[in-house]
Amino acid sequence: MNKQQLLLQERFNEKIKFSEEYLNKYGRDWYQGLIPSPIAIFFPENEEDVTDIIDFASKNKLKIVISGGRTGLNGGATATDGEIVLSTEKLNKIQWDEENNEVICQPGVITDNAKKFVEEKGRFLPIEFSSTSSSSIGGNVATNAAGAKFIKYGSTKDHVTGINVILPSGKKIQLSKRSLKDATGPNLMEIFYGSEGVLGLITLITLKTYPIMDFKETILIKANNLNTVQSKLINKKNGLISSLEFWDKNCHALTGGEVDSDYIILLELVSQEKKEIEKFLENISEKFGDPVSLLNSKQASKMWSARENIPVLLSDMNAYKLDICVPIKSLQKYLEDINALNLGVKIFAFGHLGDGNVHLNLVGDKKINESKNKIYEVTKIHSGSPSAEHGIGQRKKYIWTTFSDYSDKHELLKTLKKSIDPENIMGPKVFFD
Amino acid sequence: MNKQQLLLQERFNEKIKFSEEYLNKYGRDWYQGLIPSPIAIFFPENEEDVTDIIDFASKNKLKIVISGGRTGLNGGATATDGEIVLSTEKLNKIQWDEENNEVICQPGVITDNAKKFVEEKGRFLPIEFSSTSSSSIGGNVATNAAGAKFIKYGSTKDHVTGINVILPSGKKIQLSKRSLKDATGPNLMEIFYGSEGVLGLITLITLKTYPIMDFKETILIKANNLNTVQSKLINKKNGLISSLEFWDKNCHALTGGEVDSDYIILLELVSQEKKEIEKFLENISEKFGDPVSLLNSKQASKMWSARENIPVLLSDMNAYKLDICVPIKSLQKYLEDINALNLGVKIFAFGHLGDGNVHLNLVGDKKINESKNKIYEVTKIHSGSPSAEHGIGQRKKYIWTTFSDYSDKHELLKTLKKSIDPENIMGPKVFFD
Known part of the structure; x- marks a missing residue:
């Protein structure tokens, strides 16, 4: 030593x-x-x-x-x-606030443990993505983790009503927002959402929870154009849609599926009233030219497993992963533009149709870096984000210069970091060189 | 000179x-x-x-x-x-972005002019409150103005996709968020929402617009308890409710209305499909024990005028105005607790039932200050905000110390202010002494 x-x-x-x-x-x-x-x-x-x-x-x-x-x-x-x-592993206490139906977590509570705890209280915590069995609530807040339920529930920050933070100075602060409207200056909890640990350690998090939905149905849509599905489903914000996932035919072939459309779309409907879902289902067939099937629970489970398996299979193939978000209405055109690049690598696309987030996976022996750069150029044209869910960390710092739209943000973030952590004690290599 | x-x-x-x-x-x-x-x-x-x-x-x-x-x-x-x-009066240019259905405003554009401009493009800008004929878009963003349409559309910041800011250093920055998910650090546009001009001048604002709703109905509910109405209406987020206003019997008497319930509730429903509204109306009568009336356009117009007239009448009476927001489910109990104080002043309460924002107006010759303090104590117990919509400015700086929950926020805000405006050039007396 x-x-x-x-x-x-x-x-x-x-x-x-x-x-x-x-x-x-x-x-x-x-x-x-x-x-x-x-x-x-x-x-x-x-x-x-x-x-x-x-x-x-x-x-x-x-x-x-x-x-x-x-x-x-x-x-x-x-x-x-x-x-x-x-x-934060040992900061893993969890408490229930019965009066407000809120869960109070130390940062090291594993996401799935929080979800299970909340479920035992008869409520639902809608943080859902593939790594919740290992991820922690503190990390979810500090990265503002989103995922499959974004379309209905938003991202992690949308559930937070209060945080305690120990700043890099050692000072402990409490911030909260329990009322929907609070015009007492800017909502400063926002600077910690996505701060990736460089502005302090979040030591306590209070999260809203939601009613468990009694009825759930999964619908499979085979489509050749994402726009028609989007315009028919998303503009209708009726709160029934809890997930709206899609993958392309390359992904579908990978999972062993029979390829007879450009895209597979998996739609989950939830409600506390069965007839609401029934009404939605009645309408949906009329609306779509594309084939629509209501899945039984066995079929649904099979399709959701297929969806979850896609990133695993792609990791096994050593795919290079891009995490893009474009404005929803641009998604179809964006994917067309990417394909039109003829990059010489195989592209697998899957993601969240409800928010324009697409995970592009590039598989090929070479041209990966060149392809990435070309894809980023198209992403810029579509005003897209080059890191929709996965943050910046140390690996993606090139974004600040590659994407000129972010250079002012980077400078401002540096100003904030310096004011809160003048000695650069916390996360010294994250965001900044 | x-x-x-x-x-x-x-x-x-x-x-x-x-x-x-x-x-x-x-x-x-x-x-x-x-x-x-x-x-x-x-x-x-x-x-x-x-x-x-x-x-x-x-x-x-x-x-x-x-x-x-x-x-x-x-x-x-x-x-x-x-x-x-x-x-900002002469910074009043306005442009239309046809491709994105967005309006691009300089900060001095009068809110109603922006709304009219957007309407002429066949779209809707949902910033609605009593002073939009004079307020400016820049002010709306810098105070994150909310108002009657909050329940459906949120506050001003929810419409913003980009801002240009000239910082107190003279540096010009551009910030934007066009994708729903963007995990490139915290969303730093947030620090300008509610900043009341102390962190820079917002020189350009891009705002989303929304489809015009073809069908509209107004419903009057006479209720003695706000909770039942809330639980039956608000938990059902179907997007049809665009306003949900309430006022108490003191306000109602003031407008010349016949008082036969504790509260008057005015509910506006909008949709692009007439049958959606009809379905809602079919259900609503069964649901409520309280008297519910569907208003014709003349009756509706009369009731909305009455609602708009309340703050004007109260100003004429020299009422002392408090601008509180409590968690929605606490609103009924909060108002009961306020009345139980027996303050010796007359209280007029009206506000937005969809977000828990209540404007309490105190009328009396004395005891105003004492009453205010007692009301604030009850507000703290209910985890309420003492400034829901109207900001801090110079007048409400006492909030930072009166409400201990805000003291850490105040300190952090001071740190940010110092880092962005070290010479304290902009808004030198706002927020801080």
Whole structure:
């Protein structure tokens, strides 16, 4: 152990770990492109531990990387330069606020544990994406995680009514917004949504929950054009649609499906009144020229499994993943424009039709980087986001310069970071070089 | 003219005014509790004029107060201490983006002019409250103005897809969010919503517009308890309800109405499909024990006029106005708790049932201040906001200390302000002492 490690051990005892096993496991997130190199892994058990480690880091010129469920894809939680990793793993208490139907979580609560806890209270927490079995609620808030239920429930921030944050100065603050209207200056909780741990550690999160929907149906639509489906379904915001996923024929072939349309669309309807869904179903067949089938529970389960399996199969193929969002009405044209590029790589597209978020997966031996750049050019023309769900972390910092629309935001973010973390103690390599 | 005024005149010529008439008119907003005392009124005609005046102010240790339609109620646009007032009046260009159905406004565009312009394009801009004939779009964004259509369309920020801002440093920045999902750090447009001109001048605003609804109906409900109406109407987010206003029997008597219930509720339904409204109407009578009437257009117009007339009548009575928002489900209990205080003043309550925003008006010869404080105590218990729509300005700065829940927010806001406006050039008396 070096001198700093010895000092850390002396100060924090059992709460800090230095073994290779810990450094390798907790030193990185899912992104494989960076080599972890932390000096220690710290497991705070309460807020005092957090302020203690900040104090220590500040006095010893050390940096802190906050780590939750380590499911990030862009190295936002990877310590590459001798930082102390602050794992929220032991900050995992969860409470129920009966009066307000809200769940109060410490940041290390695993998303699925929170969802299960809420379900046991007869309510629903609509944070749903593929890594919720490992991701943490703190990470969900700090990245404003979205996912399949966005169309009905929005992203994580839409559920938050209050957060406690320990700032990089060690100061603990409480922010909340319990009323729908609150014109007391800007809503400053917003700066922490998507902050990826560079503006402080969120130590407590209060989340709204929602009624469980008693009735659910899944509909399969085979379509050759996404626009018709979108215009017929999405403009009608009746609250029945809880998921609206799509994948292209390349993805469909990959899952072993029979390819007889350009796109597969899977639509989930939920309601507390059966007749609402029935009415919707009555109308839907008339509306669509495309084949529409109502799936029984076995068929539905099979199709949702197929959907979930797509990214796994693509990972096995070593696909290069792009995470794009374009304005919903542009999605069809955007995909046409991408295909018209004739990139010389195979493209697999799947995503969320309700919000314009498409995960483009490129498979090929070469031309990947060139293809990515060409796709980004088309993304700019369509005013799209180059990181819809997965953040910036360390890996995607090139976005600030590649996408000139983001350069002013980057500068402003730097100003905020400097004002809140003048010593650059937290997440020193995230967002900024 | 003093020396600074002479320098200003020399530099800005016809674009700057010093006469008493101008200083009095443009030196204040609607709040009467502050005496205006600006040194000049500046009317920039383009962005260069704005950076010029910032440069001048910075070099000459002068401050700038941004002024839009001057309809604010808390002195946010009142210059009390020799500031230069920057009026956006001549920054009033408006453009249409046909492809995206968006309206692009300079900040001085009068809200009603923007609404009319959008209507001529066959679209709808849902910013609706009593002062839209004078308020400006820039002011609407900088205060995140809400109003009667909040229940269906949200507040002003929910329509914004892009803003240009000239920061207090003179730097011009562009921020936008055109995709529904964009995980490139926090959405920093948020810090300008509700910033009341202290973080920069918003020089260009792009706003989404919405389809015009072909069918509209107004329903009158006489109720003795707001909870039943809320639970039956609001939890059902079907997008048909565009306004849901209420007022109490004291307000109703004031408008000359016959009082036979504790509350009057006025519900506006809109849709592009007549049968959707008809279905809703079919159900509504069964659902309510309370008397429900469908109004014809003449009756509806009369009731909406009555609603709009309430604040005017209360102003004539010199009522003390409180602008509270509580969680929707607490509204009935909140009003009961207020009445149980037996304050010795007459209370008139009206507001927006769809979001929990109630305008409490106190009428009495004395006990106003004592009553206000007691009401604020009850507001805290209900986790309410003491300024739902009207901002902080200079008048409501006491909120930061009266409501301890806001003290951390205040400190953080101060940190942001210092980082963006270190010389405190813009809105020097707003938010902070």
